[in-house]
Amino acid sequence: MSQMTTIARLATRDTDFDTRLASLLAWEGVSDHEIGSRVAEIIAAVRQRGDDAVIEYTNRFDRLSATAMSELTIGAERLEAAFANVPTEQREALQHAAERIRLYHERQKPESWQYSEPDGTVLGQKVTALDRVGIYVPGGKAAYPSSVLMNAVPAHVAGVREIVMVVPTPDGIVNELVLAAAHLAGVDRVFALGGAQAVAALAYGTQSVPRVDKIVGPGNIYVATAKRAVFGQVGIDMIAGPSEILVVSDGGTDPDWLAMDLFSQAEHDEDAQAILVSWDAEHLAAVEASIERLLPTLEREAIVRESLARRGALILCEGPEQAVELINRIAPEHLELSVEAPQAMAEGVRHAGAIFMGRYTAEVLGDYCAGPNHVLPTSGTARFSSPLGVYDFQKRSSLIQCSPEGADTLGRTASVLARGESLTAHARSAENRLKR
Structure with missing residues (x-):
C-alpha cells in the first residue's frame, strides 16, 4: 500500500472537512435486520428450552461436542489451578493491576445519606448493591484477562453478592490468564459460553445458569445485539462499538511514540479508529513517516493497516482551541493530550471516556493497570455516558419518613x-x- 493511502490526511480549513470527518466517524452500532432476527431466534430458544438450547448453540458456534452443562462449567478448583500455574511474572502483573483497580474504585463508592427537616420529616437515599451480575468476557480471536478485572473488581467493591462469568471457548481453547484473573477477582461461577445464547442464559436463567440482574462486558455484534434485546429484563452497561483513540499533540512528543499509540488501538480490529490532531504540519508529517516505518514491524500489521485505511486520520487544525472543539465534536473513548499543559487543555474537554494527560501517559496504561476502568463509552456516546464504575453495580432507593x-x-x-x-x-x- 502506498504512503498516500495508509492513513487519511485532513485539514480543518478544507472545504470538505466536515463531510469527510462525519464520514470517518460514522459507525452504525445497531446490527442489521438479519442479525437481529437470528439473535431473537436464539433468545427465544434459550427461554423455551434452557440448557438444551444453550448446549446446542454452543456446540454449533464454538465447534464443541458437549452433551451436558457440566462440561461447559468451569469450577473454582480449575480457576485456582490456572492462577497457581500461570508464570510468576504474569501472576504478579495481574495482582498489581487488580490492586490498583480496587484502590481506584474504592474511592468511587457512594454512601447512603439522609437529613431531617425542622418538623421531624426525614428524607434520604439508600444505596444498595445488585444481588447478582453477569460478566461477558470475549474469547476466541482475542482473550482479555484485563477485561475480567475491570468488570469484576468494581462489582466486588460495590458489594455485589454473586458474580457469574461467561467466556466462549471456541474449539475448546481455554485462556489460562482469563481463568487466573477470574480467580483473583473473586468471580463465583464461570461457564464456557459465548454469543447471544450466553446473554440470553444470563438474562432469563436456565436450569444451570442463574438469572442475573445486570450484564456487563464487551462482545461481538451478536453479543451487542443480544444485550440490547434483553435490556429491560436485565440491566446492561452499554452497547459498545469498536475501540477508539484521539491523540492531540502540540508537536513536542516523539513521533514514534505517537505512531505506536495510534497502532495500540488500531490493532484491536479493522473497525477500530485512531486519529491524531495537531496544529503543527511538520509534526504530522513526521508522525506519518513514523507510521510508514514502524507498520511493517507489527505482528498485527494487516489489521492495523486496514484499520488506519478505513477509519484513521491525521488532522491539521488551526490551534489548541480548535483542537478542543474537535475533541468535543468527536467525543472519543480514549483521549491522549500529548501537550505541554494537559491539565489546562482538559478543562475545556466536555466529552471523552478517559483523558490521558501528558507525554508520558500512554493510553495503554489505562487498558491494564493505571486504575480507572477501561470499559468506556464509544461511538460518540461519551456525550452522555460514563466509564463503567462502582455506581453501575448499585442502585439507589429514596427514603421518606x-x-x-x-x-x-x-x-x-x-x-x-x-x-x-x-x-x-x-x-x-x-x-x-x-x-x-
Missing part, C-alpha cells in the same frame, strides 16, 4: 396538586393525614 407535622404540610400541597390532576383518591389519601 413524615412526621405528623410533615404529613400535614406536605398533604395540603399534595391534595391541591392531586385534585388539579383529577386524581381524587390520591388527594383523599393525603387528606386522611391532615390535622383537623
Whole structure:
C-alpha cells in the first residue's frame, strides 16, 4: 500500500472537512435486520428450552461436542489451578493491576445519606448493591484477562453478592490468564459460553445458569445485539462499538511514540479508529513517516493497516482551541493530550471516556493497570455516558419518613396538586393525614 493511502490526511480549513470527518466517524452500532432476527431466534430458544438450547448453540458456534452443562462449567478448583500455574511474572502483573483497580474504585463508592427537616420529616437515599451480575468476557480471536478485572473488581467493591462469568471457548481453547484473573477477582461461577445464547442464559436463567440482574462486558455484534434485546429484563452497561483513540499533540512528543499509540488501538480490529490532531504540519508529517516505518514491524500489521485505511486520520487544525472543539465534536473513548499543559487543555474537554494527560501517559496504561476502568463509552456516546464504575453495580432507593407535622404540610400541597390532576383518591389519601 502506498504512503498516500495508509492513513487519511485532513485539514480543518478544507472545504470538505466536515463531510469527510462525519464520514470517518460514522459507525452504525445497531446490527442489521438479519442479525437481529437470528439473535431473537436464539433468545427465544434459550427461554423455551434452557440448557438444551444453550448446549446446542454452543456446540454449533464454538465447534464443541458437549452433551451436558457440566462440561461447559468451569469450577473454582480449575480457576485456582490456572492462577497457581500461570508464570510468576504474569501472576504478579495481574495482582498489581487488580490492586490498583480496587484502590481506584474504592474511592468511587457512594454512601447512603439522609437529613431531617425542622418538623421531624426525614428524607434520604439508600444505596444498595445488585444481588447478582453477569460478566461477558470475549474469547476466541482475542482473550482479555484485563477485561475480567475491570468488570469484576468494581462489582466486588460495590458489594455485589454473586458474580457469574461467561467466556466462549471456541474449539475448546481455554485462556489460562482469563481463568487466573477470574480467580483473583473473586468471580463465583464461570461457564464456557459465548454469543447471544450466553446473554440470553444470563438474562432469563436456565436450569444451570442463574438469572442475573445486570450484564456487563464487551462482545461481538451478536453479543451487542443480544444485550440490547434483553435490556429491560436485565440491566446492561452499554452497547459498545469498536475501540477508539484521539491523540492531540502540540508537536513536542516523539513521533514514534505517537505512531505506536495510534497502532495500540488500531490493532484491536479493522473497525477500530485512531486519529491524531495537531496544529503543527511538520509534526504530522513526521508522525506519518513514523507510521510508514514502524507498520511493517507489527505482528498485527494487516489489521492495523486496514484499520488506519478505513477509519484513521491525521488532522491539521488551526490551534489548541480548535483542537478542543474537535475533541468535543468527536467525543472519543480514549483521549491522549500529548501537550505541554494537559491539565489546562482538559478543562475545556466536555466529552471523552478517559483523558490521558501528558507525554508520558500512554493510553495503554489505562487498558491494564493505571486504575480507572477501561470499559468506556464509544461511538460518540461519551456525550452522555460514563466509564463503567462502582455506581453501575448499585442502585439507589429514596427514603421518606413524615412526621405528623410533615404529613400535614406536605398533604395540603399534595391534595391541591392531586385534585388539579383529577386524581381524587390520591388527594383523599393525603387528606386522611391532615390535622383537623
